[in-house]
Amino acid sequence: MDCDIELEIGAGSEPGEYTVHVVQAPAGGHASGLFTLDVGSILARRAELEATILASSVSARRATPVMELPVRAAGQELFQALFTREVYGTYRASLGAAQHAGQQLRVVLRLAAPELAAMPWEMLFDPETESYLCQTEPLLRHIPAPDYHLNPLDITPPLRILGIVAGPRDLPSLDVETEKKNLAQALAGPVSEGRVELVWTPDGTWDAVQSSLLAGPWHVVHFIGHGDYDYRSDEGRIALEGPDGRSAMVRAVRFMALLSVAAPRPRLVVLNSCSSAEMSRSDLFSGTAASLVRSGVNAVAAMQFAISDSAAIAFAHGFYAAIANGRAVDEAARVGRISVMASPEGTLEWATPALYVRGGSTRLFQLAALPRPPAAAPAQATAPTQATAPTQATAPTQSASQLPGTLRQESQLQAERARQAQLRALYIQASAELRTRHFEQAAELFDDLLTLEPGYRDADALRSSALHRHDLAERYRLAREAEDAQDWGAAAEAYALLEGEADFPDAAERRRDCERRQRVAELQSELRYHAHGGSWQAVVDVAVELEAVDPGAADPEGLTTAARAELELAKERAAREREAKERAARETAAQERAAQEKTAREKAARERAAQQLQRDPEKPPAALPAEMPAARERRAAADWNRPLGFTGGLLLMAAGLLGAAGAADYYWYVYKIESDAYPLIAALGLLVPAALLAMAAAGFPVRSIAGRLALLGAALASFLLGWGGLARMPAGPAVFLTVVQFASALLLAIACFAGTAQRRIAGWVLSASLAAVALAWSQTNTQAFQVFYFLALALAGVLVAWSSRPWKKPAEGKNTP
Helix, strand or coil, X not given: CCCEEEEEEEECCCCCEEXXXXXXXXXXXXCEEEEECCHHHHHHCHHHHHHHHHHCCCCCCCCCCCCHHHHHHHHHHXXXXXXXXXXXXXHHHHHHHHHHCCCCCEEEEEECCHHHHHCCHHXXXXXXXXXXXXXXXXXXXXXXXXXXCCCCEEECCCEEEEEEECCXXXXXXXXXXXXXXXXXXXXXXXXXXXXXXXXXXXXXXHHHHHHHHHCCCCCEEEEEECXXXXXXXXXXXXXXXXCCCCEEEEEHHHHHHHHCCCCCCCXXXXXXXXXXXXXXXXXXXXXXXXXXXXXXXXXXXXXXXCCCHHHHHHHHHHHHHHHHXXXXXXXXXXXXXXXHHHCCCCCCHHHCEEEEXXXXXXXXXXXXXXXXXXXXXXHHHHCCCCCCXXXXXXXXXXXXXXXXXXXXXXXXXXXXXXXXXXXXXXXXXXXXXXXXXXXXXXXXXXXXXXXXXXXXXCHHHHHHHHHHHHHHXXXXXXXXXXXXXXXXXXXXXXXXXXXXXXXXXXXHXXXXXXXXXXXXXXXXXXXXXXXXXXXXXXXXXHHHHHHHHCHHHCCHHHHHHHHHHHHHHHHHHHHHHHHHHHHHHXXXXXXXXXXXXXXXXXXXXXXXXXXXXXXXXXXXXXXXHHHHHHHHHHHXXXXXXXXXXXXXXXXXXXXHHXXXXXXXXXXXXXXXXXXXXXXXXXXXXXXXXXXXXXXXXXXXXXXXXXXXXXXXXXXXXXXXXXXXXXXXXXXXXXXXXXXXXXXXXXXXXXXHHHCCHHHHHHHHHHHHHHHHHHHHHCCCCHHHHHHHHHHHXXXXXXXXXXXXXXXXXXXCCCCCC
């Protein structure tokens, strides 16, 4: 059509990404766009949308009740996703072009992505004009299938409608008679005018429907019953009645085969059944409505949500009246929606019908004009129209005011049941909003419910609960805003008021966190204040307290680190100053002691000089104080050499013990360089020379040059004897070395006569042990004298170590020889 804007919607390259392309538009052009849509989120809200729409059938006090918000939000989300910038520009231009041509713009959706077919596109809401598209413009879903009927079917009135009501006893019960009366009430006007004829099948079994179809022709099939979606076969189904009265689920393809027995095949099918327009997300034609259109029906009007009786009657009245007046099916669907909007005020059930069309033409029928009735018989215009099929029941044609008393009571009872159902739906909607924590919406819905039915169940208590919880939620919102603004004190106070409330289990934890953050902020401010004033110790003290509250906040801007560095520098400076003072004090004390000692020495020297002068007036006294530094130097040298003497004594003792142990198993004078001789080699060739050299350096047992030369000669002889061995050396060198060691021992014994008693004893024992080497030439009892030799060495080492006594400080002023 010239005033069609056709939008082809397909899948994009990424999950959740879709493309939209303008196939044709009155404004021309082929705009396209790319958009993202969370299909899963909208599908997950189908139950909420259905409850919202059903509950809206109850009258509301406001022009735009709060219950409409979920529907409007879903419609706006779909509109803003579909009508991208370029596509929306084409849409607005096409609206202007259609108005200029005096025609109405029709929106045709070509859904090429299977999951998009399940979207409630009838809710498309334009936020700029604040209007739903399907209320102002025809909107239909185009099924990509060839059109076998390019021209409308010429019909001489009446338009024949075959009504099917299937109420299996194992499914939720249907009041068959009421359903028939509802549709008859909707069609009472066209039926009385002879433009529509409604005939019902005897029952809802396959055979009854087939027999009625064969008794055609039928232009429209109107089905009232149950339908669902079979996820196992991935196809829509409707429920007919089996021979036993139980449900017989018929897949859409089988139902289409059943309709094909009619001649001609019905061009329009209306499905007033639950979930009849629900579609699979993986198969574009899996829904009952889409499958029927694909299989050959020109158009199918189906209900994508459950619908109330009043809305079903209003839609059928407007829809069929428009068809009977020659309107196209898409325009008839729009008229039907407008009829639903008439009562009650604020209802949203106009979004429930969905129209599926194949091909490009939506004008299904061309009805011939009815002859004017004779003026003399106006009453015959309202006479009931009889069914042409003798085996089918005739539809009642009386209006509600013309029904007899019993039927009027039944109608009132049915209206009351509908009202109670609507009240329950409104109660469920309000309870759902309360459960999802939409407290303001829940309170307004309970207000609507209590306005319609004061004292309804526990609605008053739930309303009070919703208001109270809304007040708490507002406090929580303000607390979160204060927390986001880092106003920790205000946030903590607000959270404290919410502690213990089940809706806000995190209030206590958030209060503690805000108090902690408040304390951190205060301490950090104090820390910065101290840092600005250079009070480094106070900075560190505050940082310690901060670390206990929040370790990560204890060093703001590195101030704590800088303060500790400053304190370390101050401590080092104080230590250096203290050390300098102590050193100066020690030096002063030393100087004072030295002065006192000097004074004492000078005094003593004067006294000795005076005494000497008294004894021998002719001889002047010596300068005794000048001799004291030399004595101190001698004592210092003795103290310095003591450790070497002690070390030499220990080495000599070790040599004696090792040699005694080795000599016990091996004769010294016959040993060779073998494994058994290694202890003797180590004792004589290594330890004894090392010990003698250490003692010579230390001045043990005597400090004279002769004594030290004697020790060096003995060390050399012992070294050569130890590594040469008597058995392997020529007799001459062996005798010479023995004589050298013997002579060195004799010289050492002579030199020891000038020492102290302790040193004389140590020297004589050492001399005896060294001289005993001459006994090695004796062949009488070699092992005995060898053991004696080494034991003597060990004893000499003990005496030397004991006499050195490095731990004992010599007496002040004593001149050690």
